[in-house]
Amino acid sequence: MTASSTMKVFDLLMTDIFFDQSFNCRGPILPIDVIDLARSIQERGLIQPVAVAPLQDQKLLDNPGKKYLLIAGYRRFTAFKINKATVIQAIIREDMTNEADARFFNLSENLQRKELNILQEALALSKLEALGISETIAAERLNMSRGWVQVRYMVLRLPVEVQEEIAAGWLSQIQIRDAYSHFKVRGKQGCFEIVKQFKDDKLKGRKGTRQKVKKSKEKTLQEKKKRSRDEMFKMQKHIFANLGGNSVITRTLAWCAGEITTMDYHLSLRDYAKGQDQNYRMP
Numbered sequence: 085m086t087a088s089s090t091m092k093v094f095d096l097l098m099t100d101i102f103f104d105q106s107f108n109c110r111g112p113i114l115p116i117d118v119i120d121l122a123r124s125i126q127e128r129g130l131i132q133p134v135a136v137a138p139l140q141d142q143k144l145l146d147n148p149g150k151k152y153l154l155i156a157g158y159r160r161f162t163a164f165k166i167n168k169a170t171v172i173q174a175i176i177r178e179d180m181t182n183e184a185d186a187r188f189f190n191l192s193e194n195l196q197r198k199e200l201n202i203l204q205e206a207l208a209l210s211k212l213e214a215l216g217i218s219e220t221i222a223a224e225r226l227n228m229s230r231g232w233v234q235v236r237y238m239v240l241r242l243p244v245e246v247q248e249e250i251a252a253g254w255l256s257q258i259q260i261r262d263a264y265s266h267f268k269v270r271g272k273q274g275c276f277e278i279v280k281q282f283k284d285d286k287l288k289g290r291k292g293t294r295q296k297v298k299k300s301k302e303k304t305l306q307e308k309k310k311r312s313r314d315e316m317f318k319m320q321k322h323i324f325a326n327l328g329g330n331s332v333i334t335r336t337l338a339w340c341a342g343e344i345t346t347m348d349y350h351l352s353l354r355d356y357a358k359g360q361d362q363n364y365r366m367p
Contacts, residue, residue, distance in 0.1 A: 101154050109207070122162075135157060187212055201250075201253065203247050232257075262278065335352040
């Protein structure tokens with residue numbers, strides 16, 4: 085291994101580098117995809133070195149004879165293989181001490197080159213999610229908004245058929261959000277219908293409009309969530325109209341909404357208990 089410049093570029097044996105197609109954000113690269121690149125490298129040389137990281141203990145055990153993991157430059161590496169090269173110029177990233185660091189590096193490089201579709205970005209994020217990386221951390225390290233990360237997590241949870249349409253570029257990020265909302269509320273069929281509408285609009289040159297899903301009454305009644313003050317007041321009025329006035333239920337809602345004090349609430353509970361011939365003790 086010999087240094088070839090002050091930028092710490094080294095000539096590495098190709099056989100020392102673990103070429104893991106599943107690691108690369110872009111997925112498998114076919115030789116036919118890099119024929120022109122291989123010819124260019126043969127004529128002009130390699131303009132930008134590939135990047136590698138030292139293989140960690142388990143990877144070393146799983147891949148005997150390999151010293152480094154290729155973390156950037158999969159197209160260039162494939163082109164070198166086509167050219168039957170035995171040595172490739174590489175930067176060794178000693179600072180990539182774990183899988184998450186290496187995956188962030190690979191994804192960041194591809195994002196800068198704008199070479200990924202949304203599904204590829206989503207699949208790359210899923211690998212980071214599996215390593216315990218949160219949405220917030222992923223957004224910070226990739227210098228992207230949290231909303232950007234959230235949209236790609238939505239893609240992962242959509243049906244495979246819809247993911248394929250997204251990869252083909254039929255849906256914008258806003259439309260992905262709408263498709264995900266329809267999928268959650270209306271299921272697969274509802275999602276397919278809205279995606280078909282998005283595609284038809286694009287084919288006919290119509291400007292895509294948002295298709296917000298309307299929740300059915302049944303879905304709303306089945307939904308579990310933290311209630312707003314307005315929802316508490318509406319329920320309070322409903323109970324009052326159907327069950328009568330100052331019940332313990334309406335007082336409970338009033339306390340939750342911050343309309344009465346804790347002392348007032350305890351007194352209401354005491355009065356209710358007395359009407360039930362029960363004893364009530366304040367905590």
